[in-house]
Amino acid sequence: MSPELLPLYLLVDLAGEPANPSKQASVDAFVQGFIGVLKEPDLGSRVRLTAVGFGRTVRRVLLRAEPAHASGSLPLPVEGERAYGAAFQKVAGWMKEDLAAFQADGLASQPPLLLVLADGPQAGDDEWETALQGLTAAHPLAVVRLVYHQGHDWGGAPVDPVAEARRIVQGHAALGRSAPRRPSPTKQETVAQAPQVPAHGPARAQAPVKAHTPVLTKALAPIQPQSQPQSQSQSQSQPQSEPRAEVRPQAQPPGRGPEPDWVGGFTPYSVGEPGAAALRVKPRPDPAEWDRRDTVLDGVYLHDVTDRRVLQLRAASVRGLSHRYNGTVRQDDYAFRCTDDRRHLVAVVSDGVSNSKLSHKAASVVTRLGAELVSLALTRKPPAEIDWPEIVTQLSDEIVRLGNKLVEPPPDGGELDAGEIARHLAATALFGVIDLRPVEPEVDAYFYAVGDSSAWVLRDGRHWQPMFETKNSGEGAATSVTKALPLSRPPAGGCVTTTVRKGDVVVLMSDGLGDPLEDGTRTVGRFLAEAWREPPAPLQFAAQVDFARKTHDDDRTAVAIWAV
Amino acid sequence: MDHSGAKLLPFYLVVDVSLSMQGSKLDEANKIMPAIVDALSENPILSDKVRFGLIDFSDDAQVRLPLCDLLDPDLTLPALSVRGGTSYAAAFQTLQREIDANVAQLKADQYVVHRPAVWFISDGEPTDQKQVWERAFADLTSARIYPNFIPCGVDQADIKVMSSLIHPSAGAKKMALYMMETGHDPAKAITGMAEILISSMIQSGLSLAGGGTGTILPPKSSLPAGIKQYDPDDFV
Numbered sequence: 070m071s072p073e074l075l076p077l078y079l080l081v082d083l084a085g086e087p088a089n090p091s092k093q094a095s096v097d098a099f100v101q102g103f104i105g106v107l108k109e110p111d112l113g114s115r116v117r118l119t120a121v122g123f124g125r126t127v128r129r130v131l132l133r134a135e136p137a138h139a140s141g142s143l144p145l146p147v148e149g150e151r152a153y154g155a156a157f158q159k160v161a162g163w164m165k166e167d168l169a170a171f172q173a174d175g176l177a178s179q180p181p182l183l184l185v186l187a188d189g190p191q192a193g194d195d196e197w198e199t200a201l202q203g204l205t206a207a208h209p210l211a212v213v214r215l216v217y218h219q220g221h222d223w224g225g226a227p228v229d230p231v232a233e234a235r236r237i238v239q240g241h242a243a244l245g246r247s248a249p250r251r252p253s254p255t256k257q258e259t260v261a262q263a264p265q266v267p268a269h270g271p272a273r274a275q276a277p278v279k280a281h282t283p284v285l286t287k288a289l290a291p292i293q294p295q296s297q298p299q300s301q302s303q304s305q306s307q308p309q310s311e312p313r314a315e316v317r318p319q320a321q322p323p324g325r326g327p328e329p330d331w332v333g334g335f336t337p338y339s340v341g342e343p344g345a346a347a348l349r350v351k352p353r354p355d356p357a358e359w360d361r362r363d364t365v366l367d368g369v370y371l372h373d374v375t376d377r378r379v380l381q382l383r384a385a386s387v388r389g390l391s392h393r394y395n396g397t398v399r400q401d402d403y404a405f406r407c408t409d410d411r412r413h414l415v416a417v418v419s420d421g422v423s424n425s426k427l428s429h430k431a432a433s434v435v436t437r438l439g440a441e442l443v444s445l446a447l448t449r450k451p452p453a454e455i456d457w458p459e460i461v462t463q464l465s466d467e468i469v470r471l472g473n474k475l476v477e478p479p480p481d482g483g484e485l486d487a488g489e490i491a492r493h494l495a496a497t498a499l500f501g502v503i504d505l506r507p508v509e510p511e512v513d514a515y516f517y518a519v520g521d522s523s524a525w526v527l528r529d530g531r532h533w534q535p536m537f538e539t540k541n542s543g544e545g546a547a548t549s550v551t552k553a554l555p556l557s558r559p560p561a562g563g564c565v566t567t568t569v570r571k572g573d574v575v576v577l578m579s580d581g582l583g584d585p586l587e588d589g590t591r592t593v594g595r596f597l598a599e600a601w602r603e604p605p606a607p608l609q610f611a612a613q614v615d616f617a618r619k620t621h622d623d624d625r626t627a628v629a630i631w632a633v
Numbered sequence: 634m635d636h637s638g639a640k641l642l643p644f645y646l647v648v649d650v651s652l653s654m655q656g657s658k659l660d661e662a663n664k665i666m667p668a669i670v671d672a673l674s675e676n677p678i679l680s681d682k683v684r685f686g687l688i689d690f691s692d693d694a695q696v697r698l699p700l701c702d703l704l705d706p707d708l709t710l711p712a713l714s715v716r717g718g719t720s721y722a723a724a725f726q727t728l729q730r731e732i733d734a735n736v737a738q739l740k741a742d743q744y745v746v747h748r749p750a751v752w753f754i755s756d757g758e759p760t761d762q763k764q765v766w767e768r769a770f771a772d773l774t775s776a777r778i779y780p781n782f783i784p785c786g787v788d789q790a791d792i793k794v795m796s797s798l799i800h801p802s803a804g805a806k807k808m809a810l811y812m813m814e815t816g817h818d819p820a821k822a823i824t825g826m827a828e829i830l831i832s833s834m835i836q837s838g839l840s841l842a843g844g845g846t847g848t849i850l851p852p853k854s855s856l857p858a859g860i861k862q863y864d865p866d867d868f869v
Contacts (some may be wrong), residue, residue, distance in 0.1 A: 137635070341635030345677035345704075394678045395839065424840060562712075584745075587638045620639040620681045 072336055074178040075116050075131070075242050076167055076551075078160055079103065083124030086150035092188070093147045099186060100143050102231035104393040107136035110616075111595045112242060113491035114339040117178075133167055151189060153197035159238035161204040168208070179395060180209040182241045187214065191224035193568060196464055211241055214304025243334030248559070285453040315557045338612055340585070340596050344619030346390045353396030361398040361429060363388045367405075368607025370633065373505045374411040380503065380512075381604045381631045382414070383509075385611035389581055390622035400429040401579045401624040402495075404436035407505065408444045413452065414503045416628045418522050420579040422495040423551045423623075427475055431468045431496035436556055439464055445502055452502040452515040453566065461498065461519060465555035466469060468494060474556075497522045501577050503569070512632055514575055517564040520552045525584040526567060527574040530602035533589025536565045575630040581623035582614065593618065604631050637743035642750075642841055643684045643700055643735065644834060645780065647728060649755040649791045650689040651719040652669040653789065655818035658756060659713060663714045665666075666710045667829040672831045682705050684739075686731060691716035693761075694727035722757035728780070729735035729773045737776045744845040747841060749780040750848040752830050753798060755786040758821060767797075781848040783833075785826040787810045788819035802865035809850055811862040817859035825857035 081100070085092045102526070107116050113136045120147040122133035127510040130143045164181055171178045183204075183526060205212065340345065355361065366385040370378045388399035400421030407414050419435035421428025442463055446455050465487055472490035497520025516524040516536045524536035552560070569575055578586070585593045593616075600613045614627050646669075648654075648662050666687060673680040686700035697711040732749055738743055739746045759766050774782065782800035786792065792812055799808050813822035827853060836849040853862050 205646075340637075344681040346681050349677040391678050391839065580730070584640075585638050591637045592635045593638070618639075619711070620637055620641070622681075623676055 072115050072339065073237075074171055074176050075112075075616070076164070076171070076178055076181040077107075077116050078164070078428065079118065080156055080160060080183060080185045081120065081143060081145055082151050082185070082189065083122045083147050084149060085124070085147040085191060087148045089147050096145055096186075097142065099230055099234075100145060101141035103234050104136060104139050104141045104143075104233060106235040107139070107143070107238070110340055110599075111338060111489065112238060113137050113337055114343070115175060115237070115242060116338065117167070120145075120148075121156065121160060121163075121627060127152075127156045127159045129163065133170065145263050145598065147410065149209065150192065151187070152192070152195050154195050154200040157197060157200035157204045161200070161207055164204075165565075179241075179244065180211065182211045182238065183214070184237065185214045186230065186385050187236075191213065196433075196597060197219060207465065217227060218529075219623065240591045242336060247546045249615055270405050320521060335612070338596075338616035340616050340618045342619040343617035344621075346394065346619075346622050348618030350390045350394045352388075352393035355392075355396050355398045358398045358429075363393070363399060364611055365403075366611040368604070368610065371414055371505065372411065372492055378633045379431075379505050379507065380414060381633055382628065383414075383601075383604055383607055383610040384416075384628040385614040387611060387615045387624065388625040389624040392624060394622075395532045395618070398429050399624050400432055401434045401581065401626040402429065402432040402496075403577075403626050403628050404440040405628060406444055408447045408485045412504055412505055413444075413447050414501075414630065415440050415447070415579055416501040416503070416581055417443075418497075418499045418577045418626050418628055420497045420520065420522050420581070420624065422491075425491065425493050425495050427472070427494035430471060431494040431554065434467050434471060434517060435464055435496050435498045438467055439498060439500065444577060447502065452504070452513070452618045453564070454460050455502075455515075455517075457500075457517045457563060458561065460500075461554060461559035464498065465557070465559070468496075468555040487557040490555055491553065495555065496520075497579070499577050500564075501575060501630075502564075502629070503575060508570070509569040510556075511570055513566065514569050515566050516577075517566045519554060519556070521580045521583070523578055523580070524565070525578070525586075525589065527576060527598055527601060529572050530574070531598055533594050535565075535589070535599065536567065554591065569632060571632045573632065576601070577628045579624060579626040580629055581625035584623070585618050586625045594599060601629055604629070636687055637746055640745045640747065640841060641684055641739060642682045642740075642747050642834075642837060642847070643686070644729060644830075645686045645700070645731070645749060645751045646830070647688045647694075647724050647751060647753045648713060649719060649757070650691050650693075650713050650715050651757060651760070652715050652717060653719075653757050654752045655715045655832075656786065658717060660767065661823040661827075662714055664824070665830070666698070666703070668749065668827050669831060669834070669852055670710070672835065673703055676835065676838070679835060681836055681843065682795060683834060684735075686735070687711065687715050688727055688731065690720060690724035692718045692720050692723070692729070693849065694720070694723040696727065700731065701830050718760040719755065719757050719800075720761045721755075722761050722769040725766065725769035725773045729769075729776060732773075732778055733776070733778060748847045749778070750783045750789070750833070750837070751780040752785060752826070753782065754785045754787070754823065754826055755790050755795070756786075758789065758791045758794055770798065781806070781808050783808050783811070783848075783850070785829075787813040787822040787826070793868075796865070796868045797864060799824060799863075800867045806847070807865050808848065809865070811856075812863060814859050814861050824858055824861045828857050829860070 081096060106111055107118060116136055117133040118131055118136055118139060119129060119133055121127060121129050122142055125148045130145060131139055211380050264602060327547040366388045368383050371380040371382060373379045382405060386399060386401045386403050392399060400423060402420045405414065405416040417436040419432040421432040442460050469487050469490045471482050472494050475592055476485060476493045499518045499522035518537055526534045528534055547566045605613065614625050646665060669685060673683060684700050685703050687698035688694055689697050706805065723728055728751060736746050782798055784795045784798040786795040795812065796810050799810050802808050813819060831848060832851040835846060836851060840849050856862055
């Protein structure tokens, strides 16, 4: 299912003297910080931001903008008096236009979220209440009030408005694909510092206000759609002493029970343009292979011989959109294991060559038997002395043996050789060996590869360092010819060695991930660097491996290892 | 929106619009692009990657549709009409210019561009001098970004001439020639060529998804009636 767009409206109170540098600075800082937050991949792909300033006039300074393209500095000059009523009225009209525009483009959107950044109450003659009711009656939306700290000194404020705004937007975005409901209080409530005096009064130390809820807080907090008198009376009966802003998705079906006791949500990852495939492919199973899973994943700690936690591992192998569309199996695979003496971790990634129908079986041999053979070899000699060509030969022999069982024999009744078997089942091989007994503060890592699966070290959570040469970096037309097992003659050459420090991440991956990663310096590189700076939850890791990006529809596999 | 590293598969359809194409042959040729659009809109895996360009040629060659995404909602498909003679040289030169410019632009835009496939449909012999079009073809196929060239001959097309246009004509990635069988309806043969083109496009896109090699031609067993496939080895 494609992610719904989240129409986000940021309404910024610009009331004040034009020469009020303190407020101007805090408005600018908030906007910059907030737009920075929206550029995060999980939000950036979904949010369409309309930014509105209201002071002397009510003016849109951003219209349905994709955050990735939005500048962090917007023309929002502090000037004039605030008029909430006029602002709400305008926003109501714009929302209507915007929702129609999304619909016309065939884009699904969730209810809009209106964030109000304000630092003062409304004037007595401001007809905000009717306007807000008009707004909430016309659109199922959530209204959140953020108040910046009196005097705009966020350093000392108990709540950082940017962090608050981020939490609110993320919480709201997470609701995107479920029925609109009132989210759990722990996720949603916004503790806000209430302005007690009109904006830009003399700067003074300000204690959190407990006693009187300012008019605006009261106004924004309890308004319910007129169709729900019951919930209105509930909210009115709540104590009003805590000045809190509210997130209130308004389109609850009547008769719905109390708030659910659960939280959570899921937004698929998308990096840059997701492409038609990500939006439209309806996955099919492979009728020839019911027991081959679409996605497999792991998340574990690994312990050394003294039972000390040394490494953390995340792994996921995810069927590509192309295989999902065509109803064929995932041909990638991975395996990992520690040696019996708990000296080393062995990780293997293999990518079945797609032109050969049985290649996923070759990938299984390479990963499982490969991990076993390497572990066995490590009981006899150190990683640097492993005879890799010998391991490749053993794996090739096993694939040929398996192939001769699966593939129809030649007419003369003989055995098929490696070259002939490779037409039916073939797979790349990438091995990583990591020392579980670190020489503080470094860990030694060893890599060996046949074919285009690639090993990387994410240094300091920032820079992707390839362990092997990356492909398609040169001139000419791109090619995708890949070396794979079985090979009748294994390639000469040994392994690559590196040292890994705390804060680095070792990642083994198939080309389904390696191709969009490019040289690690572009969008996907930045996305994964940020996502994997720390080990994510295992399911989240798999979802990140499965990110949507136009034309990248191959199977993807990643095994990532962090030093604890 | 960011798309760096996106994989593209460029196709060029090059159609003979000499006077002899007038009538049902041209009508069928005009149905090729809409059929491709239909195939693409059914297959999102393919439509994300495929780019198509249309060139017609007679005494001169014209780019009727610059290499583009055929599902672009603002796109209008051009209608072909006949003009005059049959200059293969003009077709090859225009094609080479387009491929060079398109690939350079796409690469500058950070796409990963796979080798273009050219489907060349002609119903007769070239009217320009042999050494001139041969020279132009040699230039096209010896360029760094040479295309996979798949000639399709109908009606009066000369099998000797057409077979010399298969490129590459050797090696693991050799292409093939599609010829109308003698006595078959030429207009129907053009429809058949379009079916082969679309089948190849789908299989190439599929193969690309898993690290395949670019242009895949459909198996001989699946050819439409009235069309014969020749491999380069069939000619000595």
